[in-house]
């Protein structure tokens with residue numbers, strides 16, 4: 001699957017990329033009331049302009065993306081000096097408030113996510129086949145501290161759950177995947193596009209760990 005994504009980028013088959021900021025990000029991100037200096041994790045980020053929107057609002061952004069082409073195109077299409085360094089298995093490329101970590105999201109570890117306090121997923125969960133979605137939801141939860149907030153834009157498709165990417169992820173699956181570790185609420189179901197793909201917008205808050213009652217209570 002990873003090579004399939006790299007090939008898509010090499011061949012320019014990136015129909016998922018949007019030329020404008022996602023309206024649901026503009027509409028629903030402010031409702032999360034994430035402090036503007038909180039770092040936002042953007043898993044499977046592509047070269048999404050949504051990262052610039054978040055950065056313009058003051059958030060340091062940490063995107064993770066497999067394909068070198070996506071990272072190269074993001075910085076080439078942006079402005080400002082670019083610095084590069086290596087962090088473990090990741091090549092990191094930084095431009096302004098956005099750091100892009102080139103590598104596999106599943107190799108990104110909690111010690112690299114220490115300052116992350118929020119996340120944004122548009123077309124990340126739904127880029128993954130069913131078995132990997134379970135792993136994704138668990139891995140994401142491990143990277144986030146209690147109280148971390150996030151926006152998830154998932155998708156269902158009318159031609160059935162077996163085709164993809166994008167994969168059709170029904171609301172009951174989103175609930176099943178995330179509810180063990182997050183409070184979540186579906187905010188909107190957007191009208192289907194001409195392909196019959198309908199996006200759904202969710203807000204999530206990472207639950208805290210169970211705490212023992214203080215001694216004597």
Ligand SMILES: C[S@@+](CC[C@H](N)C(=O)[O-])C[C@H]1O[C@@H](n2cnc3c(N)ncnc32)[C@H](O)[C@@H]1O
Nearest residue numbers: 005016044045046048065066104105122123127
């Ligand atoms: C459907 S695209 C969405 C990109 C972006 N979120 C957007 O809204 O434009 C999914 C992206 O995830 C990347 N990807 C897939 N599997 C990945 C993984 N395991 N780790 C990091 N990136 C991955 C792909 O290369 C692709 O750019």
